[in-house]
Amino acid sequence: MKAFRILGRNIKDSFKGVFRNFSLSIASISCITITLILVGFSIILSYNVNRFTADIEKDITIVVFLDNDVTNVEADMIGDQIGKLPNIESVNFKSKESVRQDWIKEDPTLEGVLSQYDASTNPLQDSYLVKVKDIEIIGDTADRISVIDGVYLAKYGEGTVEELVNIFDVVKKVMYIVVVALVLVTAFLISNTIKITIQSRKREIEIMRLVGASNMYIKLPFFFEGILLGFIGSVIPMATCFFGYDFLYEKLGGQLFTPIIKLVKPNEVIYITMLVLVAVGVVVGAFGSYRAVKKHLKI
Amino acid sequence: MQLIELKNVHKRYSNGVMALCDVSLGISKGEFVFVIGASGSGKSTLIKLLYRQEKPTKGDVYVGGVNVARLRNRKVYKLRRKLGIVFQDYKLLPKMNVYENVAFALDVYGLKSSEIRKRTLKAIEQVGLKDKLRSYPDQLSGGEQQRVSIARAIVNNPKVLICDEPTGNLDPDTSMEIMKVIESINEDMGTTVIMATHDKDIVNKLKKRVIVVDKGMIARDSMKGKYKNEGV
Numbered sequence: 001m002k003a004f005r006i007l008g009r010n011i012k013d014s015f016k017g018v019f020r021n022f023s024l025s026i027a028s029i030s031c032i033t034i035t036l037i038l039v040g041f042s043i044i045l046s047y048n049v050n051r052f053t054a055d056i057e058k059d060i061t062i063v064v065f066l067d068n069d070v071t072n073v074e075a076d077m078i079g080d081q082i083g084k085l086p087n088i089e090s091v092n093f094k095s096k097e098s099v100r101q102d103w104i105k106e107d108p109t110l111e112g113v114l115s116q117y118d119a120s121t122n123p124l125q126d127s128y129l130v131k132v133k134d135i136e137i138i139g140d141t142a143d144r145i146s147v148i149d150g151v152y153l154a155k156y157g158e159g160t161v162e163e164l165v166n167i168f169d170v171v172k173k174v175m176y177i178v179v180v181a182l183v184l185v186t187a188f189l190i191s192n193t194i195k196i197t198i199q200s201r202k203r204e205i206e207i208m209r210l211v212g213a214s215n216m217y218i219k220l221p222f223f224f225e226g227i228l229l230g231f232i233g234s235v236i237p238m239a240t241c242f243f244g245y246d247f248l249y250e251k252l253g254g255q256l257f258t259p260i261i262k263l264v265k266p267n268e269v270i271y272i273t274m275l276v277l278v279a280v281g282v283v284v285g286a287f288g289s290y291r292a293v294k295k296h297l298k299i
Numbered sequence: 300m301q302l303i304e305l306k307n308v309h310k311r312y313s314n315g316v317m318a319l320c321d322v323s324l325g326i327s328k329g330e331f332v333f334v335i336g337a338s339g340s341g342k343s344t345l346i347k348l349l350y351r352q353e354k355p356t357k358g359d360v361y362v363g364g365v366n367v368a369r370l371r372n373r374k375v376y377k378l379r380r381k382l383g384i385v386f387q388d389y390k391l392l393p394k395m396n397v398y399e400n401v402a403f404a405l406d407v408y409g410l411k412s413s414e415i416r417k418r419t420l421k422a423i424e425q426v427g428l429k430d431k432l433r434s435y436p437d438q439l440s441g442g443e444q445q446r447v448s449i450a451r452a453i454v455n456n457p458k459v460l461i462c463d464e465p466t467g468n469l470d471p472d473t474s475m476e477i478m479k480v481i482e483s484i485n486e487d488m489g490t491t492v493i494m495a496t497h498d499k500d501i502v503n504k505l506k507k508r509v510i511v512v513d514k515g516m517i518a519r520d521s522m523k524g525k526y527k528n529e530g531v
Contacts, residue, residue, distance in 0.1 A: 006409040207390055210350070211451065212380035213407035215373055 006217060014224035018232075024200065025229060028193040032233025032285065035186035036277050039179060040241045043273045044264075046175035048256075051264045053168040057135040062142050062156040064128040070150045075126055078150050082130060087141050089131040096124040125152060135165055183280055191288030194226055198292045205293070222293040223286055230285025231278065238274045245270055301325040302458065302491055303349065308358035310344050310515075318344040319355070320515040326493065328458070331485045333502050334495045335526060336512035345512060346463050346495045350382050351375050363458055380408075383452030383460045383490075385481075387467040389444045391436040391451075397423065398432045401450045408455070422454040423447075426480050442473035446480060453484055460484060462494040466501065474498060478505065502526040 018025045064082065066075055083091045100122050104111045117123060130145065132138050138156055146154040208218050246266045254263050303326040310319040318341045326332055336342035347353040348360050351367045360367040363381050370378055391400050402419040423429060426446040436444055445465055452460055462481065466474035478501050485492045496502065502509060502525065509524030510517060
């Protein structure tokens, strides 16, 4: 009962603290707000970059051409062999006949050429369309496929794909670094602002110590105050994220410049981002104030 | 064992100043003791050792059976709850009114609000500020502010009331009023009072035990003593 009374008083004190030092609280809150908006922005951006990378990677296929003299049975066996290799997502057979039909449909010029052949004289090759799990070792997988007996060639657009993968890798890493750096900067700023808040309440802490308040009793209100500041500071960034991204998504029609770059749907990203924002605000606020008050307990 | 006991206490500050040198003394329950001495005599250090603002370099300080010298920072509050401390500069919180300033000392115990109210009002009445409950420190005179700080010091019924030059900022008449309040606390509640002071008139008038500190040592310790001009 006593512990609850003390806790209740602590929480009340922390609310009082926010309003008693209103200008400083506003400083902390706006500080948190601005940085959290940036953090939220980077999180959503990195989500989108991730999504775009994943989309591109999904489309990357290894085309495996088989030797001309491969029989249907042998072709099936090659398909099995490819399927057993590591890093294989899916294997689809595309016969030379279906390729011929596709091409004829696509292009009248090709139609003229290809219609001279029938199914038995078709000059095209049977092929497998192979998707891989990890795009980064696609070269290795293609090499393994090309040494299989009966495989004529395994191609995946070497060079272009690798370059693309590298660029996205760099972009992703930069985004991560930016997010982490922003969180650290926020932590530092909050901790400093709360230090100033506490500095201005040094006397209060000193008197609390002198009248026999335990260290925990002194620390807790600042701790809650930090949580409160962090929470209040994350409200505007959360709202910005919630309404802002939704608005942007609708405005742009779900894509950026071209249909190739699809945006992540708002409800896939905003809730988790909001959660991250409020968590960062609260944790950093609590931690900053807790650390800052410790220094003043040596009286 | 006496309520307060110092055994061969030495105190050297980190800057090399030797503030106290082999001080031993005892104070029993219910006593009223003046500690006098010139500035830099070690009188303030002696007082600070009692509520563990400072720790002795060597020796032991017992207050109510607790060895203050060995008390860890985290546990200091247990000692302070047995003490009431009054300062020259009052140390009131400017944004709290009289009632809140006094109740502040009880808040930390986690008592019921009704209990806090009862004891706070009693303490404020004891120092004669009943009609200023809602005033803020900057609306009070120096003497009134010191009364508030005394009320705050006694609201938890301490065994010992430590006063560090409580009349240092007050004129002689107001000082005497404050002394009456402190004396009545000593007599009515049986609280042990230890008071560091510069004020000759007060010491001579009250005729209590006087401990004279000089150059970090106890120069004189006399019952019903007077403030003599022995290098003080």
